Amino acid sequence: MVDSHCHIADAAFADDFEAVVARSRSAGVTRVMCILSSDTEEEFARVPIVQAAWPEVCYATAVHPHRAAAYAGRIPDVQRVVRAAVARVKAVALGEMGLEYHYDKAPRDVQHEVFAAQVALAVELDLPVAIHTREATDDTHAILRDAGQGRVRGVMHCFTGTLDEATRALDLGFYLSIPGIVTFPKAGALRDVVRALPDECLLVETDAPYLAPVPFRGKRNEPAYLTQTIAAIADLRGVTAGAMADRLRANFDAYLGRRRVDTPAKAVV
Template identity: 45%
Template sequence: MQTTSPSPPPVLPDATLIDTHCHLDMQAYDSDLDHVLEQAADAGIRNIITIGIDLASSRAAVKLADRYPQIYATVGVHPHEANNVTPAILDELSRLSKAPKVVGYGEIGLDYAKNYAPREVQRKVFATQLELAKQLDLPVVIHDREAHDETIQLLRATGPFHKRGVMHCFSGDVSLARQVIDLGFYISIPGIVTFKNAKDLQEVVRETDIQHLILETDGPFLAPVPFRGKRNTPAKIAYTAQMVAELKQMSLHDVAAMTTKNAIDLFRLPG
């Protein structure tokens, strides 16, 4: 028996949302991607950025961006895959980055929670890709999990980043948020902000000016309440926007308008 899911919170007709980080190439969307994208359009999602995490997914992201007008792409190698990085792969990513709808480099960074690659390898590959992103004149999409201090140190050491960047799926506290903003980066808020135990992230949203925030799903992961534990889709970013509006005591319309403007500015999307 099919159950009815709650509808996303309404977005006012003259405001839209942008999902700045989703993995549309993953198997979770294989059977119904067109339907997922239709739902997103119905929910007021004007653009989705699909993220490269290795060479194969970067290629897939570029193909999706070519196929769908509302989709843009990034390329890069996630820290989980750092062991597999070769000069040939970086050369191919550099070539892919020249595609007309590639708008960022990443996700790249450090992940000390899983440690799928040795930390010293992660650091080397992260630094190399930061330099490559600067050469390619692209904003960077940063993955930082349980590696806050070293992530900030490497960003400072390899900066400045004239095209700026974003700390994807932000997992730090207010102090870290201020350091990220000082680098000229945005803070990206995922559906985790709707979880009851996400007190640190909720405090970050309260204390951070909306001009520094963008929104993401990280789909198919991290679905917001009331979908926690289920597949995340771009349409569900409306729930994240609603929570941000509540935390900041702003209207949903204003949160949508400001975070969309921020995403357009960072990724140089059409206005």
């Protein structure tokens, strides 16, 4: 199993990281994408610990929309900060970046500029992006189109949107990463979407330490709990958990490699 998005350098794992890794390994998690906030030194300080305990971990880094306000009036610093962070951990993707209109911790115009600067950097570095978008679908797509120049590729992380939103993301050539929310009793609409999507666009994530799936809901999430989320996705799609995990792992490899945006996958409507 491959966790396409989690925050295992977060302080939430500081006390028992080796036990978290041991549980993940025995659950069958073979690879993990660790998301690092480019301007959060505490997370980077934990990278050597993560690396030593779990060499299979790879990294993505960017400025989260929650932290965009710090760059008001100094947008060129965004690329400088992210570029340095990428070099520090040899990041294989840029993320998470995007727009967060639910909490609105930064003014929206500043969020737009910070996001656009990072999309442009991803194109320049030829790295995929991991997008965080909440209540901001139209603006997110506009920026991906404008700043991405038709060349940006990536994933909508923690996807919980409608089939229409999924189709729009697929038209951009993006992957959709399904979180543990798919196991929540009230997530029927998301389950319908997950049933309808083509195999080749799916990734899976924990977003640990957040969003633990049932039966761990409300507790700290960790990569081992991918088991529950993959089982739920497999059940929806009528395949075995093993076959689903294999497919998701192959998709993750493709996400980090090349996927032509001019041959996007189509949702089954």
